[in-house]
Amino acid sequence: MSRAVHVVGAGVAGLVAALALARAGRAVTLHEAAPVAGGRCRALPDGTDNGTHALMGANRAALRFLADIGAAEGWIEPEPAGLPVLDLADGAARRIAASPLAWRDPALRPPGLTAAGFLALLGMALPFTDKPVAEVLAKHPALLRGFVEPLTVAALNTPVAEASSARLGQVLRRLGGAGAARLLVAREGLGPNLVTPALAALQAAGVAIRFGSRLRAMTQADGRIAALHLGEDSLAVTEGDAVLLALPPWEAARLITGLKVPERHAPILNLHFAIDGVGPVRFLGLVGGLAQWVLVRPSGVSVTVSAADDESEEPVDTLAPRAWAEIRRAAAAFALPGAWPEAPPPCHAVKERRATPRHAVGFPPLAPRRPMRNLALAGDWTWPGLPATIEAAALSGEAATKVLLRLGPTA
Ligand SMILES: Cc1cc2nc3c(=O)[nH]c(=O)nc-3n(C[C@H](O)[C@H](O)[C@H](O)COP(=O)(O)OP(=O)(O)OC[C@H]3O[C@@H](n4cnc5c(N)ncnc54)[C@H](O)[C@@H]3O)c2cc1C
Incomplete structure (x- = not known):
C-alpha cells in the first residue's frame, strides 16, 4: 500500500x-x-x-505549478511594452521597464535613474549590508519615489522606511535574466x-x-x-x-x-469596483496617491494598496471616491477604452490584515x-x-x- x-x-x-x-x-x-x-x-x-496577484517571469516554481495544473495559458502579460505609471503629483505618465536589460532604451528607464542610482540598485542586489531601503536610496529621491518604492511596497509589503534592502536585493537579483521581469496576471x-x-x-x-x-x-x-x-x-x-x-x-x-x-505582519487593501465595458486586461501603476496598482479586467477594476497600515482602518465610503478619482486620471492619461463615469461604481473593500510578514x-x-x-x-x-x-x-x-x-x- x-x-x-x-x-x-x-x-x-x-x-x-x-x-x-x-x-x-x-x-x-x-x-x-x-x-x-x-x-x-x-x-x-x-x-x-481576495486581492490582485501578479507573478513575474522569474517566478519559475509558480509558473511550473501553473503548467502542471494546465493553467499557464490563463496568466497573461498585460503590459508587454513596459508598465504604464502615472505620477499623480505632476501628471507625468510614462512606461517603465522592470528589467534592467530594457533600460538601454531611455524611454523605459525609471525616473531619476543615474549612474550613481544604478550602482545603489546594484549594491542592494549584491548585498553586504542590510539597511532600510529608504536609507540606501536617500541620495536618489526621484528613483526611490518613481521606481524603488512602488517595487518595494509591492514585493515586500513593507514601507520603505523599514523595508530590508537585503530582502529587496533578493527580488532585484532575479529581474536581470531574459524574460524574468515579465509581469503576469490572471486573465479572469x-x-x-x-x-x-x-x-x-x-x-x-x-x-x-x-x-x-x-x-x-x-x-x-x-x-x-x-x-x-x-x-x-x-x-x-x-x-x-x-x-x-x-x-x-x-x-x-x-x-x-x-x-x-x-x-509582525502587514495588511493589503484591495478595492473592487463593479463596472462593465472596460478592458482589455490592463495593469497600471500610480505614484503619490492612495491607489498603487490598478488591474482593469472586462469584469471590473481592482485597486491594490500594499503596506496599508493606515488605509485598512479607513471606511470604504471614503476610500472608494478617493481611489476612483485617481483611476479616472490614469484611464485618461493612458487612453483606456470604455466609459469612466465620474461617480464611483459600486465598490467593496477586502482588507487582508495579515497579508504577509513585514520584511523589515x-x-x-x-x-x-x-x-x-x-x-x-x-x-x-x-x-x-x-x-x-x-x-x-x-x-x-x-x-x-x-x-x-x-x-x-x-x-
Ligand atoms: C491581498 C494579497 C495580495 C497579494 N499579492 C501577491 C502578489 O501579487 N504576488 C505574490 O507573489 N504574492 C502575493 N501575495 C502573497 C501570497 O498570496 C502568499 O504569499 C501565498 O498565497 C501564501 O501561500 P501559503 O500556501 O504559504 O499560505 P496560505 O495562503 O495562508 O495558506 C494556508 C492555508 O491553511 C489554511 N489553514 C490555516 N489554519 C489551518 C488549520 N489549523 N487547519 C487547516 N487549515 C488551516 C488556511 O485557510 C489557508 O488556506 C498577496 C497576498 C495577499 C493577501
Missing part, C-alpha cells in the same frame, strides 16, 4: 505539495480549515479575487485561473480533499507526530505515514511548541523544513530566499515534498 501523507492547508504551498506527493505515488489527503482552497490567494464568493481571476484547475488536477491525481477540516492540535510521541486532531475527528498517523503543514506562521506556531516564526531589516527566524521525523513544514514564510510571495510558497511546497519523499520506510 502507498504511504499516506496528510497535507494541512490548501494555500499555494499545500496545493503544490499535495499534487507533487500524489503524482509521486503517495496516498494524499488535503485538509483545509476554510470552505475553499487558495488561502491568501483565493477567489471570493462573488468571483472577485484566481478562481478560474488557479484554484479551480488546481483542485481538478488534485482530484485527477487521487488526492482526497477535506474542506472545513481545521487542525486543532497534534499528538507527538517519540519525536514524531502520532495523531492529528481535525475538527471533531482524531486521525492516527501510523508508522510510515507523514504530515506536511502548509500553514500561515501564526497557525504553525500554535501547533508546534517552540517554533520561531515571523510575528534583519533576517526572520529560519524555519526548519523537517522539525520532526515524519513532519515537514511549508508556507511562504518558510522560504528564506524570497519575500513571502506565491513563488516562495510554491518553492516551499516543492522543498517539503522532496524532504518527505526522501524519508525511509520507517519514518
Whole structure:
C-alpha cells in the first residue's frame, strides 16, 4: 500500500505539495480549515479575487505549478511594452521597464535613474549590508519615489522606511535574466485561473480533499507526530505515514511548541469596483496617491494598496471616491477604452490584515523544513530566499515534498 501523507492547508504551498506527493505515488489527503482552497490567494464568493496577484517571469516554481495544473495559458502579460505609471503629483505618465536589460532604451528607464542610482540598485542586489531601503536610496529621491518604492511596497509589503534592502536585493537579483521581469496576471481571476484547475488536477491525481477540516492540535510521541486532531475527528498517523503543514506562521506556531516564526505582519487593501465595458486586461501603476496598482479586467477594476497600515482602518465610503478619482486620471492619461463615469461604481473593500510578514531589516527566524521525523513544514514564510510571495510558497511546497519523499520506510 502507498504511504499516506496528510497535507494541512490548501494555500499555494499545500496545493503544490499535495499534487507533487500524489503524482509521486503517495496516498494524499488535503485538509483545509476554510470552505475553499487558495488561502491568501483565493477567489471570493462573488468571483472577485481576495486581492490582485501578479507573478513575474522569474517566478519559475509558480509558473511550473501553473503548467502542471494546465493553467499557464490563463496568466497573461498585460503590459508587454513596459508598465504604464502615472505620477499623480505632476501628471507625468510614462512606461517603465522592470528589467534592467530594457533600460538601454531611455524611454523605459525609471525616473531619476543615474549612474550613481544604478550602482545603489546594484549594491542592494549584491548585498553586504542590510539597511532600510529608504536609507540606501536617500541620495536618489526621484528613483526611490518613481521606481524603488512602488517595487518595494509591492514585493515586500513593507514601507520603505523599514523595508530590508537585503530582502529587496533578493527580488532585484532575479529581474536581470531574459524574460524574468515579465509581469503576469490572471486573465479572469484566481478562481478560474488557479484554484479551480488546481483542485481538478488534485482530484485527477487521487488526492482526497477535506474542506472545513481545521487542525486543532497534534499528538507527538517519540519525536514524531502520532495523531492529528481535525475538527471533531482524531486521525492516527501510523508508522510510515507523514504530515506536511502548509500553514500561515501564526497557525504553525500554535501547533508546534517552540517554533520561531515571523510575528509582525502587514495588511493589503484591495478595492473592487463593479463596472462593465472596460478592458482589455490592463495593469497600471500610480505614484503619490492612495491607489498603487490598478488591474482593469472586462469584469471590473481592482485597486491594490500594499503596506496599508493606515488605509485598512479607513471606511470604504471614503476610500472608494478617493481611489476612483485617481483611476479616472490614469484611464485618461493612458487612453483606456470604455466609459469612466465620474461617480464611483459600486465598490467593496477586502482588507487582508495579515497579508504577509513585514520584511523589515534583519533576517526572520529560519524555519526548519523537517522539525520532526515524519513532519515537514511549508508556507511562504518558510522560504528564506524570497519575500513571502506565491513563488516562495510554491518553492516551499516543492522543498517539503522532496524532504518527505526522501524519508525511509520507517519514518
Ligand atoms: C491581498 C494579497 C495580495 C497579494 N499579492 C501577491 C502578489 O501579487 N504576488 C505574490 O507573489 N504574492 C502575493 N501575495 C502573497 C501570497 O498570496 C502568499 O504569499 C501565498 O498565497 C501564501 O501561500 P501559503 O500556501 O504559504 O499560505 P496560505 O495562503 O495562508 O495558506 C494556508 C492555508 O491553511 C489554511 N489553514 C490555516 N489554519 C489551518 C488549520 N489549523 N487547519 C487547516 N487549515 C488551516 C488556511 O485557510 C489557508 O488556506 C498577496 C497576498 C495577499 C493577501
